[in-house]
Amino acid sequence: MKRPINRNDVAKRAGVAPSTVSHAMNGTKFVSEAVKARVFQAVKELDYEPNLLAKSVRVSSTRQISVLISALDNFDEFYRGMYEVAFEAGYRLSVIIANDKRADYYGDCYAYRSEGIVNMSRFFCSEQNYRKFIEHEIAVVNVISGKDSFEVSLNYAPAIEAFVQDLKRKNRSRVAFIADTSKTEIEPDTRYIAMRYYAEKYGVGFEESLLRCFEENTVTLNPSEFGYRSIADILQNRSDVDAVYCVNDYIAMGVYKYLFEIGKKIPQDISVCGCDNILSGEYTCPALSTMSVDRAEFGRSCMKSILSQLHGDKNLEKKRILYASYLPRQSV
Numbered sequence: 001m002k003r004p005i006n007r008n009d010v011a012k013r014a015g016v017a018p019s020t021v022s023h024a025m026n027g028t029k030f031v032s033e034a035v036k037a038r039v040f041q042a043v044k045e046l047d048y049e050p051n052l053l054a055k056s057v058r059v060s061s062t063r064q065i066s067v068l069i070s071a072l073d074n075f076d077e078f079y080r081g082m083y084e085v086a087f088e089a090g091y092r093l094s095v096i097i098a099n100d101k102r103a104d105y106y107g108d109c110y111a112y113r114s115e116g117i118v119n120m121s122r123f124f125c126s127e128q129n130y131r132k133f134i135e136h137e138i139a140v141v142n143v144i145s146g147k148d149s150f151e152v153s154l155n156y157a158p159a160i161e162a163f164v165q166d167l168k169r170k171n172r173s174r175v176a177f178i179a180d181t182s183k184t185e186i187e188p189d190t191r192y193i194a195m196r197y198y199a200e201k202y203g204v205g206f207e208e209s210l211l212r213c214f215e216e217n218t219v220t221l222n223p224s225e226f227g228y229r230s231i232a233d234i235l236q237n238r239s240d241v242d243a244v245y246c247v248n249d250y251i252a253m254g255v256y257k258y259l260f261e262i263g264k265k266i267p268q269d270i271s272v273c274g275c276d277n278i279l280s281g282e283y284t285c286p287a288l289s290t291m292s293v294d295r296a297e298f299g300r301s302c303m304k305s306i307l308s309q310l311h312g313d314k315n316l317e318k319k320r321i322l323y324a325s326y327l328p329r330q331s332v
Contacts, residue, residue: 005046013042025113044107063091065306066114068098068105068121073223073250074276074295081299082118089307091116098123106132116306119143122185139309141302150309151319152301156275159291160194160245162326163273166289167204167243170332172271174205175243176212178230178251180223183213191247191275210234210241227254235262242270243332249274249281249290252331256284271332275324286330293324 011018016035023029024039031039042048065086069075079095086093094114098105098121106129109117116139124130124144133140140149167175177195179186186192192211199206212230227246231254234241246252252274259266266272266286274281277292301320308316 005048007048009046010039010042010048013046014038047107062113062115064094064114065091065116065118065303066094066096066109067118068096068109068124070099070121070123071097073248074278077295078120078299078302081296081301082303083299084296085300085303085307091307104129106130109133109138115139116310117141118302118306120302122181139306141305141309143302150305150316152298152305153319153321154190154293154298154324155321156189156191156291156324157194159324159326160191161198162328163245163289163291163332164195164198164202164204166326166328166332167271168202170267170271172204172243174210174238174241175199175245175271176210176231176234176238176241177206177245177247178212178227178234178255179247180214180226180251181247183211186211186213186247189247191245195245204243205240210238222254223248223250224254224257227251228258229254231255231258235264244270244272246272246274248276249278249288252281252288252290253284256288266331273332277327282329284331289329289332290327291324292327293322298322 007018007021011021014021014035016039020031020035021039024031024036025043067079067082079093083093096105096108098108101123103123104125105121105123106125109125117133118141120143122144134149142149142151143153164175175195177192179189179192181189195206198204212234214226227250230251231244234244244252244255246255252272255272256266259270259272264270272288274288274290277290281288281290301322305316305320
């Protein structure tokens with residue numbers, strides 16, 4: 001039977017003394033950032049799991065909260081909201097880029113001995129490792145639905161209804177839907193569910209053949225490039241499409257480029273709507289219609305949930321929902 005990895009193994013891999021491993025992980029003495037990085041990397045590579053993770057035997061609080069995100073796009077306001085609440089409570093934030101379905105990010109969170117985790121990525125860790133966080137009473141908030149934990153989520157249904165109503169007023173007959181996620185991931189999304197429902201309710205054509213999804217393992221494909229390729233494919237197969245909804249504004253930028261190249265005018269020939277309300281969208285020509293949510297408030301809600309869990313608040317609501325709004329500009 002293979003023996004468990006211990007502190008000495010980590011020390012040997014990192015090229016430090018065993019006591020340095022303890023100080024780096026427990027924060028009991030000063031350890032340079034360079035040495036800490038080597039220790040945490042060794043912890044991750046060796047899958048080292050000392051009992052210190054369990055709250056009952058922790059020698060000190062790390063006051064560390066990890067935030068997992070797929071990309072940095074539009075993250076600044078989310079982070080500002082989280083940071084405001086965390087800083088006030090004396091906690092630090094570590095941001096982990098989690099954008100590969102093949103990876104398991106349990107080790108990254110464990111290496112920093114995170115007391116709380118805000119998961120804003122579609123890719124996190126295996127179910128087995130996820131259960132370890134729950135068993136060790138690590139505070140977890142998921143933005144992506146489907147995990148047994150506290151959740152702060154976005155509901156786009158009212159915004160989608162307003163968008164479809166706008167299409168109806170503009171006499172649009174058929175709308176396409178472009179998402180830089182897999183079909184499996186977009187199907188439970190409130191944007192897709194609401195689009196199917198309200199398109200039928202208000203008599204705007206929408207069908208599965210007009211859905212374009214990104215089916216690869218990673219999310220590193222440029223979303224604007226994906227939008228460009230997707231609208232090209234849609235219009236080459238369905239010339240009757242006169243409206244496009246994009247799950248983020250970067251996709252819409254790619255759609256804009258292709259439509260310009262083929263001589264289609266926005267919104268005279270085709271309506272375009274994005275989502276996320278990036279700053280540059282207001283300065284495109286025509287200004288991009290989009291959907292918006294208070295990202296700073298969303299970040300604050302995530303962090304308040306983490307802190308309430310850490311403080312043992314038994315009245316904490318399991319799920320909190322924030323609603324997006326439709327921002328009609330000139331592109332619809």
